Amino acid sequence: MLYNKLKPSAAFLPYVNSYFFWEDSTPRTVPFEAESPPNGYTAFVFNYGDPYEVHQPEGVYKTSPAFVAGQATSSYRLVLPGNIAMAGIVFKPAAINSIFGFSIRHMKNRRIDLESLLGPEILTIPEQLAEAAGLEEKKGVLEEFLMHQLNTRNVKMNFVDEAVELMIQHKGRINIQELADQLHVCKRHFQRSFLQKVGLNPKEYAVLLRLGNVCNLLIHQQEINWHDVILDAGYYDQAHFIKDFSSFIGRNPSVYYKFNKELLSQLNR
Structure with a gap:
């Protein structure tokens, strides 16, 4: 495969x-x-x-x-x-x-x-x-x-394209109001435009990026330091992290880690 x-x-x-x-x-x-x-x-x-x-x-x-x-x-x-x-x-x-x-x-x-x-x-x-x-x-x-x-086609890029790049660079750990200020747009206009172009509101997308980065770490790291993983995702409370992760991903973090180790080994064959 x-x-x-x-x-x-x-x-x-x-x-x-x-x-x-x-x-x-x-x-x-x-x-x-x-x-x-x-x-x-x-x-x-x-x-x-x-x-x-x-x-x-x-x-x-x-x-x-x-x-x-x-x-x-x-x-x-x-x-x-x-x-x-x-x-x-x-x-x-x-x-x-x-x-x-x-x-x-x-x-x-x-x-x-x-x-x-x-x-x-x-x-x-x-x-x-x-x-x-x-x-x-x-x-x-x-x-x-x-x-x-x-x-x-008439390609139209705007401040949302720039905002997404900044959010990805920061792995979702970014203040939405400060981001809107940096791009010189009001928060309401920023949120509407972001939803239209990305499909999620900025706050929802930021959480998704944080947890997506965790998923990538869990799949590719041989050994996991859960304390470091939680902090890197911008969480300071383990229960909050587990709740958000389970809501977005559908499994708790430890189960997801074990499941995808086997999947990755099959994809790399």
């Missing part, structure tokens, strides 16, 4: 966080299941393998060949019964709105078919990905699509 992430070329750095590619043709008698926590990013996902399901509190989404994944505020589970072959563009949090003009606030915890938003020509992307040989060629398919969009 191969899961790879690639950084975007320089021209796309203002808009794209990364690309992912996940492929596995191993025969299986039971579906492979993977859990993913909220991470603060939105994505275009192109599936050129067998259809699969996304299970989340709002219900089950049966994947199409091309869809947009909005902001998630809780963990979701992928149930993949057959051949796994997919690629995705992980956008900077405000970039989908900046490029395409979609109202991201209505995509919270949802997946929407891209054909309904961009037309049937978007379905050529998974076909091209299936035919492409190697990661760099597949990356080229995604960047050719993006370049066409940037050249033909």
Whole structure:
């Protein structure tokens, strides 16, 4: 099972966080299941393998060949019964709105078919990905699509794009009023614009970033110092940390850590 992430070329750095590619043709008698926590990013996902399901509190989404994944505020589970072959563009949090003009606030915890938003020509992307040989060629398919969009659309970036970058740099540990003051906008206008472009309000997004950083630490660290983890997330009370983590992620921190160690070992095979 191969899961790879690639950084975007320089021209796309203002808009794209990364690309992912996940492929596995191993025969299986039971579906492979993977859990993913909220991470603060939105994505275009192109599936050129067998259809699969996304299970989340709002219900089950049966994947199409091309869809947009909005902001998630809780963990979701992928149930993949057959051949796994997919690629995705992980956008900077405000970039989908900046490029395409979609109202991201209505995509919270949802997946929407891209054909309904961009037309049937978007379905050529998974076909091209299936035919492409190697990661760099597949990356080229995604960047050719993006370049066409940037050249033909009226891209509108504003203070929200800058605000999100600052929040990510601070791992969500930032005062919202001070951030609005730094960007010279009133707090109410900042909150409205942020919700429209990112899909969450600034306070909710800041908490998500803090906990998303914790999830990343729990997955990739061999040994965990819980005291340091809690402080790094901006919490000074263990009970408050556990309550927020369990609410967003759906598991308490220690259970999440044990569960995802096994998952990571499978993805890296």
